[in-house]
Amino acid sequence: MSIVIEDASIKQLDELYKIETECFKKEAFSRQHIANLLTDYNGISLVAKMNDKIVGFIIGIIHMERNTLAGHILTIDVSPPYRRKGIAQRLLKKIEEIFKEKGVKSCRLEVREDNVAALRLYQKLGYKKIAKLEYYYGDAHGIYLRKILS
Numbered sequence: 001m002s003i004v005i006e007d008a009s010i011k012q013l014d015e016l017y018k019i020e021t022e023c024f025k026k027e028a029f030s031r032q033h034i035a036n037l038l039t040d041y042n043g044i045s046l047v048a049k050m051n052d053k054i055v056g057f058i059i060g061i062i063h064m065e066r067n068t069l070a071g072h073i074l075t076i077d078v079s080p081p082y083r084r085k086g087i088a089q090r091l092l093k094k095i096e097e098i099f100k101e102k103g104v105k106s107c108r109l110e111v112r113e114d115n116v117a118a119l120r121l122y123q124k125l126g127y128k129k130i131a132k133l134e135y136y137y138g139d140a141h142g143i144y145l146r147k148i149l150s
């Protein structure tokens with residue numbers, strides 16, 4: 001089955017919020033927060049579809065950091081039955097491509113230090129660990145990773 005990556009729309013909010021709550025428990029973004037990100041002028045949101053069904057999504061944002069444009073991945077979610085099919089890789093590569101087209105020079109993200117799946121994904125795609133974020137998730141530490149987009 002082929003995976004199609006498309007721009008996300010606010011009209012898909014219900015489906016995206018459902019996947020967000022399947023993927024994260026306490027740390028799930030609220031419906032309102034996802035709505036705000038989907039309509040943020042500096043936000044980039046993509047959905048992954050299989051047979052026309054949304055099975056994953058990614059949301060990133062572009063900031064200005066020390067006079068350089070930087071990308072920040074805020075969430076990447078793949079619905080549990082569709083994992084290990086390369087969907088997250090496709091989403092991440094596509095958002096990096098869009099960042100680069102917009103002149104973004106680097107991409108950063110944060111992840112729970114015990115999130116092995118996400119850490120392996122990011123490292124496979126060339127993200128490097130920059131720092132440990134003490135108690136970033138309340139009870140758990142985070143890791144800050146970054147990739148230079150060349």
Ligand SMILES: CC(C)(COP(=O)(O)OP(=O)(O)OC[C@H]1O[C@@H](n2cnc3c(N)ncnc32)[C@H](O)[C@@H]1OP(=O)(O)O)[C@@H](O)C(=O)NCCC(=O)NCCS
Nearest residue numbers: 023076077078083084085086087088089111117118120121
């Ligand atoms: C992390 C997540 C997005 C990965 O999505 P996915 O579509 O299953 O990932 P992919 O199939 O593209 O996997 C790409 C690579 O990531 C790594 N990976 C993904 N899931 C993994 C797992 N469960 N265990 C170990 N490595 C894993 C592997 O290196 C994999 O490459 P491979 O299949 O060739 O070995 C998904 O597990 C998810 O939605 N988790 C809950 C939400 C979350 O934690 N998001 C990240 C927050 S920072």
